[in-house]
Amino acid sequence: MNREQISRIAHTDHPIKSPLDDTSVERLLEAGLPRGDERVLDLGCGSGEWLIRAMAARPDLLAEGVDVSEDALRQASRAAADRGVADRLLLHHRDAASFASADRFDLVISVGATHAFGGLLPTLAAARRHLAPGGRVLIGDGFWDRTPSPEAVEMLGEGTDLASTVDRVAADGWTPVHGHVSTRHELDAYEWSCWGSLASWALGHPADPDSAEALATANSRRTEWLQVYRDSWGFVSLVLARTPGKA
Numbered sequence: 001m002n003r004e005q006i007s008r009i010a011h012t013d014h015p016i017k018s019p020l021d022d023t024s025v026e027r028l029l030e031a032g033l034p035r036g037d038e039r040v041l042d043l044g045c046g047s048g049e050w051l052i053r054a055m056a057a058r059p060d061l062l063a064e065g066v067d068v069s070e071d072a073l074r075q076a077s078r079a080a081a082d083r084g085v086a087d088r089l090l091l092h093h094r095d096a097a098s099f100a101s102a103d104r105f106d107l108v109i110s111v112g113a114t115h116a117f118g119g120l121l122p123t124l125a126a127a128r129r130h131l132a133p134g135g136r137v138l139i140g141d142g143f144w145d146r147t148p149s150p151e152a153v154e155m156l157g158e159g160t161d162l163a164s165t166v167d168r169v170a171a172d173g174w175t176p177v178h179g180h181v182s183t184r185h186e187l188d189a190y191e192w193s194c195w196g197s198l199a200s201w202a203l204g205h206p207a208d209p210d211s212a213e214a215l216a217t218a219n220s221r222r223t224e225w226l227q228v229y230r231d232s233w234g235f236v237s238l239v240l241a242r243t244p245g246k247a
């Protein structure tokens with residue numbers, strides 16, 4: 001099984017591929033889309049769920065999404081058609097870090113995809129290149145909620161605590177106008193959903209040649225989460241505006 005197949009099955013019941021519940025997603029979108037007729041770009045859009053939800057509730061919104069996963073973009077196309085927003089969604093099969101567009105956007109979203117840019121600040125720099133004057137960025141990234149074990153750092157990379165993360169963003173010329181720290185319930189619900197869906201698929205398809213591998217992956221990823229990073233990893237989502245006077 002490749003990573004895309006695993007990801008598709010793991011996210012069956014949690015189409016937002018980040019530890020956020022539906023209410024948190026809606027509040028973040030409301031803070032990023034105060035008018036309702038904005039142009040929105042999602043860098044690392046996955047299956048397009050942020051854009052589709054934003055458009056479904058705002059008939060005048062136009063959206064574009066960028067992702068390297070053909071499989072995820074196919075899902076995004078299908079979901080957009082099912083929810084009647086396909087005519088307002090443009091999808092690009094590209095590397096988000098080098099994506100270029102002649103258009104400027106009122107909201108640039110990038111949630112759970114900072115690895116594609118080499119970290120949080122490079123993601124903000126990329127988002128800024130696409131931003132219309134007065135626009136906002138909605139970014140989501142992990143942080144260390146408690147001192148991580150060396151094993152956790154090896155698995156998820158170097159990082160900072162919440163206060164330092166927000167300080168770095170502010171020092172880079174951004175002002176948070178809304179923020180959300182994923183709750184323990186959201187963090188746990190996401191992991192249980194992903195590895196539970198994968199295990200459930202494997203158990204329900206015993207004759208499939210991928211069944212044993214899927215079950216082994218679900219079990220090892222659940223164990224890694226519980227043993228290595230559950231107690232130290234957090235996730236923060238921020239809606240940001242440029243700070244006046246910052247170049």
Ligand SMILES: C[S@@+](CC[C@H](N)C(=O)[O-])C[C@H]1O[C@@H](n2cnc3c(N)ncnc32)[C@H](O)[C@@H]1O
Pocket residue numbers: 015016017018043044045046047049050066067068069072094095096097110111112113115116117
């Ligand atoms: C954790 S998922 C988040 C998806 C979506 N933002 C969400 O919250 O539902 C990360 C996404 O980043 C995409 N990605 C990884 N590297 C990328 C790159 N260089 N350019 C564009 N997308 C990339 C992956 O294919 C995946 O869809």
